[in-house]
Amino acid sequence: MLTMNVRIRALGAILVAVWILSLAAADSAEGPVDANRAVIYLANIDHVTGRLLDSSGDGRLIWQSPAFATPFEFPVSYLNAVHFPVPGKLDQAAGDYCFELAGGDIAFGSLVGLQPDEAVLDITGIGPLHVDRTILRRMYRWKGGTEVLYFGPSGLTGWHASGGTKGWQEEAGQLVSSQDGAVIRRDFGIPPQARFEFELSWKSKADFELAIGVGDAKSALRAFRFEVWDDGIVATRETESVMDVAELQKTKAGVGRIHLQAFLDQQKGRLLVFSSSGRPLADLTVAASKPQAFGGIQLTNKSGDIRLERLSISRWNGEPPRAVESDKARIHVADGSIIYGPLKSYDSVEGKFVIEVNGAEQRLAPDQLQDVFFSESVANSERTLCAVFLNDQRLSGDLLKVENNAIWLKCPGIREPIRAPIESLRTLLGLNPQKTEDLPKESDPILRQGRLELLGAVLQGHLVDSAAAPSKTLTWKPALSSSPGSLEVGVSGRIVYRDPPVKPQPTAAEVRAMPVQKQARIRGTTESVGNTGVAAKGKQKKPILHLRSGDMIPCDQATIDESGVTFSSSITDSTFIRNDQLKVLELIPDTTPVEITKQKKERLLMLPRMQRDNPPTQLIRSVDGDYLKGRLISMDEQQIHVEIRLETKTLHRDRVARIIWLHADEIDATAKPRTSDDEIAGTRVQALTDNPQQVTLSKSTTGDQPGQNSVINTNRLTFVAQQLDGPILSGRSELLGACRVDLRQIDRLLIGIAIEQDAASLAFHQWKLRAASDPVAAREGSSDGGEGQESALVGKAAPEIELDMLDGSKFRLSARLDKVVILDFWASWCGPCLQVMPQIDKVVHEFADQGVELVAINLEEKDDRIKAALERLKLEMPVALDRDGRVAEKYGATAIPQTVIIDRTGKVARLFVGGGARFGDQLRTAIEAVLSGKPETPDEPSK
């Protein structure tokens, strides 16, 4: 859970969505990957889950989200990346060679033919390709991918970030940060000896730190690091006693980049650094006193900006690479020698490669050829998309079409179009997404721009006017899509027009300076006042109904029966609300809050185990601030009848300030609150403002005449949306009748079940029951099936015991220091105790010759009962009499059976609570461990 939390906090809402989706995908294990689980990321912060539909290659991707009835069309130039769902098990790429091509492309396969101007490659999963020799950069023996651990990056997935949720973004799969101090880390399972190749770039200035061979943030301080000192990039390591440093490259202000290869041996504490072309730059040996191998990498953007463009990690045999003349075409031969000269062709008759060396031809058998560097003669040509395959192949080019679940690309320098089946892809990267400032902006002021947030989608844009074509649902036009999409009925989410203001937290000193009442509220010790928003100022205040949706209705003459509240209200013709829609009835609004401690509130809202199937349904607060839990049977003008512990009591209504409804689904956090979404034909929305003093939401009177609008002073208004006419969203509420909202005046529009989820954060909604937890001893086996080392007593000196024995003798624990003493706390009324006693007796007998002895400590029973129990069990064991329960108290024996092992030094070595049929085996193992002198507590107790 911990790592999960860290990840969620660090990467923010976008990744949360991805994470939830990937989790859902994992749930459906084994089965085919759900095509709808892909996510498209656009050049702004937008993203949306869904799947690619066929398109004809006019530079658009057609995207169908499950949340929308119709697809979107996104121009390729707005694409940042599409991440496709990754199956649980990945196959390594097969092939004789790895081919590195222009533009950073990588492919695996075999070499079918090689001519001076063209090569024919048979690429895994794609087939034979005719490749222009000018785009071949390198080819080397590919041992089925066993050498390579990682090729990337292709997005943030798998990385853990800390230090600000918005610290890192992905652009074209590359990791980018412009936030000072943003840290990102990932564990790759790097072996002790490994080779790294990475490219980093920056726009303003270089100030980063890349640590390799990292476990956690702390170990990064002691790892080999690449970092920026003054005006140079250095490789360095500093241990407790030693440090060394070597400069690699000078830096200048402004744009820059670095491309390095590094060979790391964590056991020897050695780092070799080479330029990308193979020129040696540094050789550091800084060994730690206790060498440890860590499997991760950590990148920190100390200031300015940084971009991780490329990272590959592979195994290394520990053999330092030979020095090369790096700028020349060359061939590394299996025997370790290097031949300088271009690889000309392949002689299929002879079955040998032909190399031109100083004007002469040299021939080499294929099994001799390890690594071929071609000369870089031609600059990379522009490409718009890069397909990253699940097997780490990368091929880039321009979109031809999407057809039958495959993407077709035209790659520069490759004769055939590339067909990439979507199921074989990890990511589709947009290589040149448009800059934020160049993205289209809506200029029509009537169309209020907002941000639609759904599960798995964030889309900036606006609601589409439906005056001409009435629709049962809302239609959203994302700014970056050329077509709008109608929201499916039942979808939940929100449109944010203005982000809620961030309230600064008062400092401790500021809190101390506040009046006590206010302090208490900040510390959470005062009962929270209700929802702010209803401003029924002046005169006698009317009772207010607070719904679970967050809506509030001032009312008169409320009465209650077992199904709900009957009322009359000036703002609606409705007269009844069901119990499951209600949260609070404030009979006397704005009652003075009373101080209620956190403990008291917790106790009040604790649902005892015995009431689990019969939970109270209301909490009634008196005008004096007393609370009563029960089941409200009825309320009339004078009296309230409430069932408390199955007895009906009568209260005077004028003594009650408010009634709070407690719902069963509030106890179970996973339960979905009941809403009327299933029953209505349309999209339920809630218009919301953060500042009710300035903005009022209005509803039409029953006549639907615009001139007769009555105004409700509320900050939440829930209704079923029917039409958007310009900025005016209108619809109908079951309770309030016709409603109208001016979108220009609201801060958020909640959709579907998000209404209840949002309302759950309101003050009144914090009053909900919490189920009492089950006692540990009720479970089978010892407290947690562990090794009896979880108790706080373990490792401490055993509390002294001085007790009378059943046979009349005395027992003093401190007199048994030479023995391993087993204490068994029991009583004859305790079934589980009687079940384990014969097992304990048997096991202890097995160790009798090793100085292990048993003392059964009986809790507060009379001698004859104890004797009867022993007789029945046919056991003869020394029984100590804890007549007043003091010893049990010292040993924390609040649940029995409790079995304690005390070692020869007088320390508590193990403590088990509970028993079960297999307790004997557990005890035997524990006694053996104690006799062999195993420590009480391992370094990290496994939980």
Add this chain to the structure above:
Amino acid sequence: MRVVTGLNGLIVAVAVGVMSTPVMAQPPTVRVGEVVPRDVREIYDRGLQYLANSQTEAGDWKGGGGEQGPGVTGLALMVLLASGEDPNFGLYSTHVRKALRNIISQQNAGTGYFGQSMYHHGFAMLALSEAYGTVDDRNLWTGSEPNRRSIGVALELAVRAAITSQKKNSLGGWRYSPDSSDADTSVSGAVLVGLLAARNAGIEVPDEVIDKAIGYFSSMTSDGGQVGYSGGFGGFDESFARISIATLSYAVARRKDLKQFKATLAYLTKRLENAPQQHYAEYTRYYQAQALFQGDVEAWEKWNKLLVRQLKTSQLPDGSFQGQFGATVGTSMSLLALALNYRFLPIYER
């Protein structure tokens, strides 16, 4: 004999539509709940429909994917008898007769044992006792079926079988097999309540039989009111079913004077809100309803509110209740727990 008065009383009650216990030897001491709540009637009627529709042509209940046999048939029969419909001329008279024929036809002519287990024997005996004197069995048998015994004769035989089984048992109770020398309070409760019902119906059951069985229950009851399951010691894990069985047995045996009765009843009345355990919920409710009703009507009234709420939410759309013994047992026991609201069965006499 109370045959005639019982029958008349029942018919009168139905005819005038007023809730009242039948006119029995002992006048009802407490009259509560003048009107049966609507929820109770609705739940009961839906469940009754389920049972009526799921009875086989042979008169027993085989559907519902669970326990079946004479005891199960007996439980369902009691639901029909407790419905308030005239068992001889009413809606379910055919169902009643089919069920009775089915039970009796399975009885061993020599031993009187209904078969399957002493659980079945106990519940079948109870059902026959409730039918005895209420159902006119002069024309029960129509053809040439085997075992064409009257209800009275079958009940006499069944009682004898139970007594014979008890004699073999050193503890004075019963267990699954009629020949077992061991006993448990669950089976013993089923048989003892059956015997008590038979005695109330006028069949001779020697006092010593009842005394021995009550003695067994007393030995299994702790001072605190917990009731053990089997053997003679330990295992006092909380079981509302067993505590209720013991309470009911003491009450129907007219042994409310025992300290064990007071202890078990107090245990129940102090914990009215405790929900039945996940296991055996229907079985627990069946006994808890009767135990509370017999022991403390006011407590029963409170508990009954909870019961109605629970049954209202757990009844399936087809009117049945599921349980680990299948829908027939689940439905029958749930409805019989509710049937205390009607009080038509003689065993509910207080």
